[in-house]
Amino acid sequence: MIFRKLVIENFRQFIGKQTFEFSSDPARRVTLIHAENGVGKTTFLNSIYWCLYGSFLPQTFDDQKSLVNDHMKAVEGLTQCAVELVFEHDGEQFRVVRTYDELKLSAIVQGFSLNEGNNVPIKSIESVIDRIMPASMGKYFLMAGETLQNLGRADSAKFREAVRTILGFDHAESVSEHLRSIVSNWNKDVSKATKLDAKLAAALAVKSNDAPKLQQQENDLKANSIHRETTEAEIARINQELGKISNKDIQTLNDKRQAVERQIKIVLPREIERVRKDRSGLIQKYGYSMFGFSFLSEAKKTLDKFAKDREIPSHYKDVFIKKLLDDALCICGSSLEEGSEPRAKVAELYEGATTKEQEHHIDKAKAAANQLQDLANDYTHELERLITLETKLETELANYRREKESVDSELDQIDDSKKDELLTERGEAERHRDRLETHKYELQQNIRSLKESLAVAERDVNKGGAFAELNELKEREAFVQSLLDRLRRIVKEEDSSAIDEIQNLLNRKLEAYSRKEYRGKVDQDFTFTLHKESGRPIDKSTGESKLLSISFVSSLIELAKSRRNENSDFFVKGTVAPFAIDAPFTALDNSYRGAVAELLPECAEQFILMISSTDWQDVIKKPLIPKIGKQYLLVANVADDKKERRTEDEIDIGGETYLHTKYGSEVSCTTSVEIL
């Protein structure tokens, strides 16, 4: 990028159209802008930056909305200002015009390609500019005094930021962040899929553990059943033996006991179980009617109320009204002639009259509600009946138990050794049978619970896991991770080579600029230190800090230039662009000034220098003058006619005396004069 022409129109302190042509002759690459402090050096730089990027250099303008020249705004009622820049890149010329409307507080930009003097509009000039020199890079090429000072006080972070910006690492960093955020999102999916797999693994574990357990318990239950049968047979045998004892009382009591025992162990438990089953069945049979009843009974109440109030159905049926209208005769005897008022009134009734269909629906709803009500009543009655029956059976069971105890007590009192022996034997067999019963109950419970957990496990196994999905997700994650590692490696490689390159460039500058034998050292974290040849770090004075900043910035410009032809697809390509700098000589002593003036123009193909009369000294003039291709003076016009012309307001350029401050102007503003 080489600047050709800049036109500043009513922008800030510049009034009217101020045109500057830049030198593009490599041998006389310097365009010098003379200006005193506050006259417009920063505005000049900012006008270029604003024209290119629509924003301002960091730490420059406080008020970025008031851009139109105050006088033109107040006196001429002007609301617009503009900056136009013509530049050349790779043999093509471009013209950028940015216009600001202070009423709308917005700017528009127009871009043209200059083809044999013709302006050919470009759809997105900003893309063109961004490709040649992005804004982030631009701030190091258009260097305001404030930025340079700030860089002079910079810590390693600032230097690092500058180098990384020139290389385009900031994009790599934002890409890294984006990739990390994608990995983190995908991680969530992985953990979901992992959970699903964990569920499947747990279900498979349940299946492999519980299936054999179930088998075992079922086998135990079968064995239990055989034992119980054997024990029952043993009890039956003992009872038979008891029956054979030739004692009538024993026989009678034993028969009675067996009959009671049958009631306690078989008949009544079976009855009670049946009643309980019937009770559970009631919910299945009547549950919906209980739920629907509460809902429909409300609806029925409402229907009944409407019916009572004669709202639904309507008092009049549609067939009745239709007949009156067809006959054109009311039941009261009035005529319902076409067009008559009574006919109109009767016709109105037809709209709200009850139709056959409505009647049918209402009857159906009422019938449903009644049916549900009947069912709900049936449920209540049936439930009451079953509860009563269960209570009765429980009482009977308790009575039989008491009767059994009484029979046993009577049997005990009969004196017979054989009977005693058989009773002891039967007691043991019955206790064994009871234990087997308890065990049977436990086994049944266990089997039920194992079957339930196996059914759940079976369901989870059938749902399947997320093996395939998980593998895919893990593959994706590994891919992005590998990309991130690759990006990190590339950035690291570029980082190291940039550190070496900038250190070499910097040391070449320091060798040339500095009268002392300083060496610059750039660490991996971009900590930037000055060392003596001996390697001992040195403290920087203000002048040396400034020198270091200038060396650094000019090294950056050279780094960008050297990377211009580099085939780096990963990062921003370097660029050749004009280097414009404001007041680089302040705080430097004469020997440094001379060196800086000698070498600074060499680091860029086009060099724009802003300088005040204080710095326009022989030590600077001497190396600069042979390289000056264009020269302008920014004149401060002061609307104060009381002040006299003073020697301090003059500047000597090329043997001619110019006024850089003019008093008695119509308006206070900045204008420019080309020094020929």
Add this chain to the structure above:
Amino acid sequence: MITEDEDSLEDELLKDILKYAREAATAHSEVPVAKQIEHIENLLLSTMRRVKK
């Protein structure tokens, strides 16, 4: 698993992503971060699909 020449594949993809990030960050086409992430995610997925074919 991805079996194509992974280095060149990664490099090509990285170049595309970096190019996109540079364009997305320019002053005239500032793209919201969420949108950028979505676009990059799509680039990743389509590359993976292409490789798997």
